[in-house]
Amino acid sequence: MLTIHGVTRSRASRIIWLCHELGLPFRQEPVIQAYKLPFPDAPDAPVNTRSPSFLALSPAGAIPVIEDDGLVLSESLACTLHLAKKHGGDLAPRDAAEEALMLQWSFYAATAIEPDALTIMMLHAGREQTSEDATLIADAAERLVRPMKVLEDHLATHGHLVGDRFTVADLNVAEIVRYAEGYGELMGQFPAVLAWLAGCHERPAFRKMWDARATKEH
Template structure:
């Protein structure tokens, strides 16, 4: 059985969402991020990204990690792409062209969107822009996101989905990255097709199941 190492309040959420889409059973080992603990190295600390047993699997000390048979794989987007390719359509590629496009959009999410989207997430408090340096960071991140989101807006408006005219792992990967910025209406309202697409992605039963599991975990 597939094993996922990582709490759902982490990038493991991407893998868990895909497993629910696939109907793929898995075992989850809830490895928590060390920065969330007062003393991750304490003898009674829960399994975390500093724990020696976890570092044997992930020398980088980062979640998530999956174990799929003999394969131990880190990096959440690599994990979702692997599983989608292994289990195939409709979420995985039908051919080499779709495979390349799914890689393209997943890398686009990671390189053109994620860093600035995370800046917005970490500096935007419950819908209200914070003052000072946080406000400037959000404004600059939002400005940098306009160009990649214009690309996404045009593609979604014309095609409805990223690859193959259907929901695939590419949509899942990019939606999970863009989720970090979706609470910043001043940015997102400029891209109505993207907002509608993101709403549709998050209305899927598999996402909603993952999200309920995520909310059930301690913050």
């Protein structure tokens, strides 16, 4: 059985969502990020990204990691792309061109959107902002206008990113765009992106992952 190492409140959520889409059973080992623990090296600390047992599996000390029929694989987007292709169906590429486009959109979101979207999520939601925070958020939002416009233009004329159907590319990119979803000053400029993201989040598999994430401590 597939094993996912990582808590649900991490990029492991991408893999969990995909497993629900595929109907793929999995076992989850809730490895927590070391920075969330006051004493991650304590003998009684829960398994975390600095635990020797986890570092033996992942020398980079980062979650998520999957074990799949002897394959140990890290990097969440690599994991979702691998599992989608392996198990097939509508979420997977149907030919080499679709596979290339799924890689393109996934990598584009990871490099052009995710860093600044994470800044917005961490500084904008659930905390009192300082003037420095507000400046960092505004700068991140300004940098995101160009890559978000690329998504907007594509989604305004296509229902999805690849093949006119929901695929692993939509899942990967939606999980990244989600980080900036709560910042209306940015997202309000991109109605097609918001409509597409809402559609992704209405999927039963996403709701199943999100409900589980909401009930877990980490």
